[in-house]
Amino acid sequence: MFDKAIFGDNQFLGVNHASQAKALKLYSKFEDTDSIISLLGAAYDSGVRDFMFTTHQRYDLVFREIISSNLFPEMSFSPCVPYAHKYWNILSEHGFYGLIKSTFHSSNKICLLSSLTRLLYGNIDGLIKMLLDLETLACKGLKIKGVFIQNLAFDLIIALELFSLIEKFHNVVDSKFNAIPGYITMNHINAVDALCSKIGFNKPWICANYNIAGFRMNPSKNLCEKSFRSGKSYNIAMSVLASGSSGPEEALNYVINGLHSGHVHSILFGSSNPVNISSNIQKIKFNI
Amino acid sequence: MSILIIGGGKMGFSHSALLSSYLGKEKIAICDNNLIVRIIYLFLGFRVFKSINDAFRILNKISGVVISTPTSSHYKLTKIVIQKKIPCFVEKPLTLDKSKSLELLKLSEEFNTYVQLGFVMRYVATFHNLKKIILSSKFGNIVSYKASMFGNVITRTPPADSWRGNFSKGGGCLNEYGPHLIDLILYLFGNVNHIHSCSYDKIFCDKADDSCKFELEHHNNVIGLVNLNWADTKQRKSVIKLEVNFEKLSLYVDNSTIDIIDSCHLSNINTVDLSIFKSLPFNVKFYLRGEEFSREIEDFLEKCFDQKFSQDNFNKSMIPTIRDGCNVDELISIISKKLSIN
Numbered sequence: 001m002f003d004k005a006i007f008g009d010n011q012f013l014g015v016n017h018a019s020q021a022k023a024l025k026l027y028s029k030f031e032d033t034d035s036i037i038s039l040l041g042a043a044y045d046s047g048v049r050d051f052m053f054t055t056h057q058r059y060d061l062v063f064r065e066i067i068s069s070n071l072f073p074e075m076s077f078s079p080c081v082p083y084a085h086k087y088w089n090i091l092s093e094h095g096f097y098g099l100i101k102s103t104f105h106s107s108n109k110i111c112l113l114s115s116l117t118r119l120l121y122g123n124i125d126g127l128i129k130m131l132l133d134l135e136t137l138a139c140k141g142l143k144i145k146g147v148f149i150q151n152l153a154f155d156l157i158i159a160l161e162l163f164s165l166i167e168k169f170h171n172v173v174d175s176k177f178n179a180i181p182g183y184i185t186m187n188h189i190n191a192v193d194a195l196c197s198k199i200g201f202n203k204p205w206i207c208a209n210y211n212i213a214g215f216r217m218n219p220s221k222n223l224c225e226k227s228f229r230s231g232k233s234y235n236i237a238m239s240v241l242a243s244g245s246s247g248p249e250e251a252l253n254y255v256i257n258g259l260h261s262g263h264v265h266s267i268l269f270g271s272s273n274p275v276n277i278s279s280n281i282q283k284i285k286f287n288i
Numbered sequence: 289m290s291i292l293i294i295g296g297g298k299m300g301f302s303h304s305a306l307l308s309s310y311l312g313k314e315k316i317a318i319c320d321n322n323l324i325v326r327i328i329y330l331f332l333g334f335r336v337f338k339s340i341n342d343a344f345r346i347l348n349k350i351s352g353v354v355i356s357t358p359t360s361s362h363y364k365l366t367k368i369v370i371q372k373k374i375p376c377f378v379e380k381p382l383t384l385d386k387s388k389s390l391e392l393l394k395l396s397e398e399f400n401t402y403v404q405l406g407f408v409m410r411y412v413a414t415f416h417n418l419k420k421i422i423l424s425s426k427f428g429n430i431v432s433y434k435a436s437m438f439g440n441v442i443t444r445t446p447p448a449d450s451w452r453g454n455f456s457k458g459g460g461c462l463n464e465y466g467p468h469l470i471d472l473i474l475y476l477f478g479n480v481n482h483i484h485s486c487s488y489d490k491i492f493c494d495k496a497d498d499s500c501k502f503e504l505e506h507h508n509n510v511i512g513l514v515n516l517n518w519a520d521t522k523q524r525k526s527v528i529k530l531e532v533n534f535e536k537l538s539l540y541v542d543n544s545t546i547d548i549i550d551s552c553h554l555s556n557i558n559t560v561d562l563s564i565f566k567s568l569p570f571n572v573k574f575y576l577r578g579e580e581f582s583r584e585i586e587d588f589l590e591k592c593f594d595q596k597f598s599q600d601n602f603n604k605s606m607i608p609t610i611r612d613g614c615n616v617d618e619l620i621s622i623i624s625k626k627l628s629i630n
Binding site for chain 2: 016019020021023024152155156158159160161162186187190213214215216217218219220
């Protein structure tokens with residue numbers, strides 16, 4: 001199970017849905033390894049034990065340092081794959097062939113050949129394992145708790161009705177990575193339908209927007225809340241502060257109520273301010 | 289009943305996924321003349337065709353067509369679809385040739401065919417909200433504005449045969465970013481009377497503009513300074529920024545936020561209901577890449593199937609039409625002649 005409070009990484013990658021200016025400042029602020037490690041340290045000291053992050057190359061040196069210096073021994077790490085912007089830009093510039101070539105150019109050619117051969121017989125496990133290995137290369141040596149599919153990839157896969165891909169991903173993460181498979185989505189209802197009804201998973205972990213303002217809760221806040229309460233999935237609430245569209249205390253209390261009611265199982269939050277991180281942890285984990 | 293997507297590249301791929309989520313994959317067909325692209329879509333489970341004629345011959349009923357090919361083929365394909373009287377969604381820009389665009393406009397009127405343009409920025413909540421603020425005249429008339437679109441589409445010299453690096457093939461910043469920002473400017477501030485000055489720079493491309501600037505005067509005497517740059521490596525993604533100077537107030541608006549930057553001409557800022565500046569993104573039935581992409585497709589599907597797909601009741605006058613496509617092409621044509629990009 002994931003911790004009640006999961007620390008996210010929007011601040012490290014310059015993601016701020018409320019302000020492009022703040023987003024750019026954050027992107028510059030966390031350009032160097034030390035600043036990321038410093039904030040992770042502050043989060044760890046506050047009680048954070050789960051860190052969920054996109055597999056961005058910005059973390060290569062960060063993780064190398066964490067592993068070599070044995071930092072944060074009780075922290076679990078959950079990579080979210082893939083870093084979609086990278087692949088989207090390659091697709092724009094070089095098309096499908098360029099995307100495939102670029103993705104696999106650094107992989108072991110024998111493994112690639114073996115995976116492609118198995119692909120011809122309809123077996124995609126090898127290819128999925130290879131893709132996940134490539135994406136999580138920098139994480140080798142970390143204590144991995146979960147492996148999540150990012151929303152752009154996951155929502156694309158369910159839109160294209162490629163449910164067998166999800167099944168294979170689930171199996172590979174479970175058996176080869178010994179981790180919890182998770183699904184980030186901007187469409188909770190569609191995700192539950194795909195994972196539970198179409199594929200038949202029992203209570204998969206789904207990470208989706210859940211906030212007082214209904215920010216990016218599609219198709220509506222009411223229907224999303226209903227889907228959260230259905231009991232068909234374990235739910236991680238994200239965008240909990242609704243990108244500043246309501247007061248932070250009010251926003252956090254709303255999601256914590258979901259935790260107490262049992263339809264929210266973890267709260268994912270990010271922050272660049274150690275004081276706010278500590279305050280959020282106190283409220284979420286210790287009800288203070 | 290099917291939606292045919294012509295052009296299976298990046299935008300075609302995005303549309304195929306989005307449309308599948310709304311209608312089901314079995315109702316979507318892809319047309320692309322590249323064999324590898326067709327094989328990929330076949331592998332994904334779509335019906336595929338090599339040519340538009342094949343698609344029209346074989347598909348039972350086509351309810352709508354999405355054209356997401358390179359700009360150079362928009363004219364020919366849109367003309368065929370208009371003449372078949374099928375609702376059509378054309379990715380921006382329309383043709384980049386004002387006489388061809390005008391011809392398509394007249395044809396669409398003659399055949400009474402619905403054509404929607406992919407000027408997706410109109411569907412971004414903050415810009416939509418800004419339009420409402422402008423129409424309300426709450427802060428007086430607009431005096432002037434600054435508009436910019438910066439991004440990192442080009443971060444190194446493109447290959448010599450790349451269309452992106454060649455202005456005459458539809459490449460360059462003005463052709464790529466220009467349609468988005470220019471349509472937004474025309475939509476928000478009205479028609480343009482004069483172009484006072486323009487300049488461009490080459491940063492990575494030899495045969496195209498990587499950045500350009502121009503000053504516009506609108507019919508209502510509004511002056512605008514426009515700045516485009518697609519080679520800004522500091523940007524994580526493309527962002528449109530506007531500074532709009534009303535008689536009583538100045539606003540900063542980008543894809544995420546509306547902020548007051550100067551209210552010294554307002555008699556009492558406390559009388560302003562600040563909630564009008566809050567822009568929650570629209571709710572959509574299925575989110576992929578951004579609400580704006582889903583929302584524009586919902587408007588298109590409503591025309592194709594005459595049933596409601598959207599979650600709201602927005603004014604349909606915001607939908608970008610073929611006439612808007614013509615206006616953008618005309619302005620880009622005038623600017624590019626003044627710039628003499630080669």
